[in-house]
Amino acid sequence: MASSRAVPNLAFRRLRGRRSPAEFAAAVRRAAREIGEQVACDARYIGRVESGEIRCPNYAYERVFLHMFPGLTLADLGFVAREHVRGRAARAAAAPAAPITIRNDEESDVLRRAFMTSGTATVAAASLGLGGVPAVGSVPAPRKGSTFGEAEVEAVEDAVRQIRLLDDRYGADGLYRRAAEPLRTAYTLLDTATPARQSTADRMQAGAGELALSVGWLAHDSGRPEDARSHYAEALATARVAGDQALEAHAFSNTSFLARDEGRYREAVRAAQAGQRAARRLSSPRLLSLLSLREAGAWAGLGDRAACEEALGRAHTLFGRGASDTDPEWMSFFGEPELEALEAQCWSALGDWSRAARHARRAAALQKPHFTRNLALYHAQLATDLAHADAVDEAAAAGHRALDLLGEVRSTRIRAMLTDTARLLTPRHSTPTVAAFLDRRAALGEA
Known part of the structure; x- marks a missing residue:
């Protein structure tokens, strides 16, 4: 493991100065917004950099750090040259059973930890294997009466981040079964082990709830709605027991999204509105904006154009208030591209195909390439809207762009x-143009 030979990054620590890791992480997020980047930086990430665990940041963080400290290089910031990381990542990628090609940045480290070299290794083994990384079957369940502390909590929190990163890059289909094991282990810890202190128990409950939502989303996106509903209900119950309004709002957001996708539109409205009630004390306009968009999509499904437009107007107003340091970490995906995509879905449901295509086109144009899964989604959505609008040449072109990405996204x-x-x-x-799209799709086995 890299941490066993990590060299502390003293140069980066000096640049932090007298700010706490949390304060510095907030400054990093603000700098990212200034240049249009989205990074989920928190105090733990800063700690990993300063400890030397992160030897070279990924490209998004690199752009942010160089923006924060103009005139300095990565070496001045205390990082190792990228080619040294590339060499290590390439060796990891060469293992024959690894299902995903490893890349050469911080994401490479996450992927390497998540998939290792054994065909049976999973996110569970990587995220909850403290010290060595055993295969899934050998991850020991905690014994009744044992104690869990900071290390176990951080492992659960890391599992959530790893799943989100991998989903952004590769989609849900190949991840769902792998991600279920750390979730079971997290809840086993809560059920059978004693926390070292109350703050540890609170973090474990929040981490387990977020993990349930992440696994639920993988089930949702991979066509397993019953599994998704179960995971979302588990997260909501955890939030209610813990009195965690942030987790409750997140659970209602996901529940509303799933209900809308399954055609249960009134349930989707109720869940979105419940999420907004839970979120009102969290000082996050962006979270309220997303929940308003969930409500708008549900109203659109019911064919209530007036209610949909009212919710859309509210969502845009809230979004316009800007990002905040209080925005939940899981919302790193929610920028202007997602706003446009969710509005496009509303107009699709209302049958206004040209308007839907206009917003879907904006979503695809605005999305950054490293959000591969969402980029594929936006092009697929655009293709469908254009096909409904009888713009067949454009629809075929958008379909081709989605197919370009399906080699990586599941x-x-x-x-x-x-x-x-x-x-x-x-x-x-x-x-x-249509024939070429249909033939290519059939050749790729998508027919």
Whole structure:
């Protein structure tokens, strides 16, 4: 493990000065927003940098740090040259059973820890294997009466971050089964072990709840709605027991999204409104904006255009108040591209296809390339909207862009959207652009 030979980054520590790690992390997030980046920086990340665990930041963090300290290089900031990290990552990637190609930055370290070299190793083994990294079957369950502390809590929190990062890059289909094991272990710790102190118990409950939501989302996106509903309910129950309003708001957001996708629109409205009630004391306009968009999507599903437009207006007003240091870490995906995409879904549900395509086009144009899964989703959504609007050449082109990304992304939801696009375009198969899209999709085994 890198941590066993880590060299403290004293140069970075000096740059932090008298600010606490949390204060410095907030400054990093503010700097990221200034240049249009999205990083989920917190005090733990700063600690990992200063301890030397992160030898070279990923490209997003690199841009932010160089913006914060103009004139300095990565070496001046105490980081190792990227080619040295590349060499280590390449050796990890060479292992024959690794299912994902490892890249050369901090994300590489996460992927390496998450998938290792054994075909049976999983996110569970990587995130909850303290010290060595055993295969899943050998991860020991805590004994009744044992104690858990900071190390176990941090392992659960790391598992949440790893799942989100991997989902952003690769989609849900290949991750769901792998991610279920750390979730079981987290709840086993809560059920059978004694926390070292109350603050540890609170963090473990929050971490387990967020992990349940992350695993639930993987189930949702990979076409397992019953599993998703169960995980979301588990997270909501954890939030209620712990009195954790942030976790409760997140659980209601996911529940609303799932209910809308399954056509249970009134349930989706109620869940979105409950989430807004839970979020009102959290001082996060962006969270309230997202929950208002969830409500708007549900109203659109019910065909209530007036209620949908009212919720959309509220969402835009709240979004316009800007990001805040109090925004939850899990909301790093929610920027202007997602705002546009969720509005596009509203107009799609209302049958206003041209307007839907306009917003979907903006979402795809604004999204940063490292959010591969969402970029594929936005192009697939655009293709479907354009096909409904009978803009068949543009629809085929958007479909091609989505197919370009499906070699890396595994998402049942995105594939279902492209299936819908193909169904809509099939009557126009004599159009050369449409024929090329349909033939390519069939050749890739997507038919």
